[in-house]
Amino acid sequence: MVNRPVTFSEQVVAAIRSVIGSGSAVLHEPSFNGNEWLYLKECLDSTFVSSVGKFVDRFEADIAAFTGAKHAVAVVNGTAALHIALKLAGVQAGDEVLIPAFTFVATANAVTYCGATPHFVDSEEQTLGVDAPKLRDYLASHTEQRAGNCINRATGKIIRALVPMHTFGHPVDLDGLMAVAHDFTLALVEDAAESLGSYYHGRHTGTFGVLGTLSFNGNKTITTGGGGAILTDDEALARHAKHLTTTAKLPHAWEYRHDEIAYNYRMPNLNAALGCAQLEQLPAMLRAKRELFQRYQTALSPIPGVRLMAEPEGCQSNYWLQTLLLDPDHAAERDALLQATNAAGIMTRPAWILMHELAAFRESPRMDLATAQSLVQRLMNIPSSSGLAQNV
Ligand SMILES: *Cc1c(COP(=O)(O)O)cnc(C)c1O
Numbered sequence: 001m002v003n004r005p006v007t008f009s010e011q012v013v014a015a016i017r018s019v020i021g022s023g024s025a026v027l028h029e030p031s032f033n034g035n036e037w038l039y040l041k042e043c044l045d046s047t048f049v050s051s052v053g054k055f056v057d058r059f060e061a062d063i064a065a066f067t068g069a070k071h072a073v074a075v076v077n078g079t080a081a082l083h084i085a086l087k088l089a090g091v092q093a094g095d096e097v098l099i100p101a102f103t104f105v106a107t108a109n110a111v112t113y114c115g116a117t118p119h120f121v122d123s124e125e126q127t128l129g130v131d132a133p134k135l136r137d138y139l140a141s142h143t144e145q146r147a148g149n150c151i152n153r154a155t156g157k158i159i160r161a162l163v164p165m166h167t168f169g170h171p172v173d174l175d176g177l178m179a180v181a182h183d184f185t186l187a188l189v190e191d192a193a194e195s196l197g198s199y200y201h202g203r204h205t206g207t208f209g210v211l212g213t214l215s216f217n218g219n220k221t222i223t224t225g226g227g228g229a230i231l232t233d234d235e236a237l238a239r240h241a242k243h244l245t246t247t248a249k250l251p252h253a254w255e256y257r258h259d260e261i262a263y264n265y266r267m268p269n270l271n272a273a274l275g276c277a278q279l280e281q282l283p284a285m286l287r288a289k290r291e292l293f294q295r296y297q298t299a300l301s302p303i304p305g306v307r308l309m310a311e312p313e314g315c316q317s318n319y320w321l322q323t324l325l326l327d328p329d330h331a332a333e334r335d336a337l338l339q340a341t342n343a344a345g346i347m348t349r350p351a352w353i354l355m356h357e358l359a360a361f362r363e364s365p366r367m368d369l370a371t372a373q374s375l376v377q378r379l380m381n382i383p384s385s386s387g388l389a390q391n392v
Contacts, residue, residue, distance in 0.1 A: 008305060008306075008330065008336075009340035009341075011303045012324070012340075012341070016296070016300075016341065016383070017344075017346070020346070020383055025345070025346055025385070025388060026347045026383065026385070027219070027347045027349055027382075027385075028321060030218055031281070031285070031386055031387045032278075034278070034280050034281045035276075035277040036277040039055065039273040039274065039277045040277075043269055043270050043273035044270075048269050049268060049269055050269060050270070051266045051269070053273075055275070056266070058276055059272040059276050059279070060073060063229050066196075066279060066282065067204040067214075069206070069207045069231035069232065070233040070235070071232050071234075072229045073229060073242050074229050075227070075245050075267055076228065076266070077226045077228045078106060078193040078213055078214060078228035079109060081228035082191060082193075083114065084263070084265065085211040085213050086163070087244065088232075089187040089189045090187055091114045092115065093114065095114070095116040095157060095160040095161075096117050096118075096119040096152055096157045096158065096159045097111045097116050097160060098119050098121050098130075098159060098186065099111060099118050099162075099355070100121055100129065100164065100355075100372070101121065101122070101123075101354040101355045101366060102128070102352070102375060102376065103191070103352065104165075105358065106193070107163060107191050107355075108361055108364075117365070119152070120354075120355055120361070120366035120369065121367055122367055122369050123371055123375060125371060125375065127170050127171065127172050127312045128167035128168065128170055128309065128379075129164055129171075129173065130172055130177060131371060134371075135162075135177075136179075139184045142367075143159060143184065150184045150186055155365060161186055161188070162187070163190070163191050165190075165192075165194070166190070166192055168309065168323050168381065169198050169221070169317045170198070170309060171195065171198050171315040172200075173312075175201075178208060181209075187210055188209035188210060189212065190205060190207075190209040190213070192205045192206030192231070193213060193214060193220065193228070194220065194318075194321070195317075196220070196221050196282070197221055197286045197318035198316060198317050198320075200315050201314050202316075206231045210232065210234065212231040214229040214231065215227070216228060216229070216271075221289075221318050222278035222282050223275075223278060224267065224275040225270075227271050230245075243262065244265075245262070245263055245265035246264075246265075247263070247264055248260045248261070284386075285386040286386075288387070288390070289318060289384065289389070292319065292384065293308070293322060295389070300324070305326060305327045305330035306325070307324070307325050308322065309322070309323035309324075320384065322381065322382050322383070323380070323382075324381075325378055325379050330378075331377050334377065334380065337380065346383060348381060348382050350379065351379045352376070354369065354372055354376060
């Protein structure tokens, strides 16, 4: 008798196996196939390993060129990038900031670093990002404009900004959200930590808001070990971002004068050296990740009850993390599938616990989160490293 997969979990495991081969696979591992060793050695030999050095300037210029942003400021990580971007967008203590409940905790943490409160909004199934029409309806009925500010009627606080996040690399509905931000006087700051190499109608994500942020953590599309960047087209904001992330020191030959309270958030040259090499590899990694998506798509599409997240219409996704979404009538199988895949050496993970369920954010204001709640019960990420496309 032929040993054919019969259960739902067995079918999915077999499909993933047919793509990634017989070895075990983690969710996302970095690959260093270019000039990483060369640039790191050059950096060490120069002795400029820390907060000054040519690789930082070059990395910032390369990031700006790749994304099309006029300015990029490299920082220690994506969370620090968000913190500074929010501050520069005008977020102050006592404000509220609209963020998806369905995000990584960094988005919410960065809001609290400003002394502000995250205000959680729902997501939609096509992009996994903020649902613009639902947010518009919510704001229309729960806020009012006073002196050019959006006021939350329930709390009396100013809702200062909206931070959409491009989930797993899939661009959100930016047209819809830019219109909401405009109509309700909200600053738009994009958390593009997951979407380096993702485009909305041909334009790079993270360049639509007044500021946008990237992450180069070890699990992201490219890595600097740890790192992040602030993107903006506004020269004054870019200058201020640099100033705030470098202790606000005034340029002077010997004097240590700092003109405001600031942060030591600058990316070290050593990390930037790695980043320069990684950026050179980015186009090849993006091609490999797209190829991996297509192979998964071919293998998984015959299986009823599950679909692989594809890039939204008119968008180009970096396919940072490949995502399975179970149909509502298969939601009950999700945990068994997590079990079966991990037991088979195929690393899979559910999405984050929604932010309003974390102890720190239980009291935060929020709208109805029905879609986000449904999504997190039906979703899982599967092995997504660019290196996997070379297998088989
Ligand atoms: C990775 C990530 C960040 C930033 O993370 P760091 O680890 O601080 O670089 C922010 N938001 C989201 C959604 C992320 O996935």
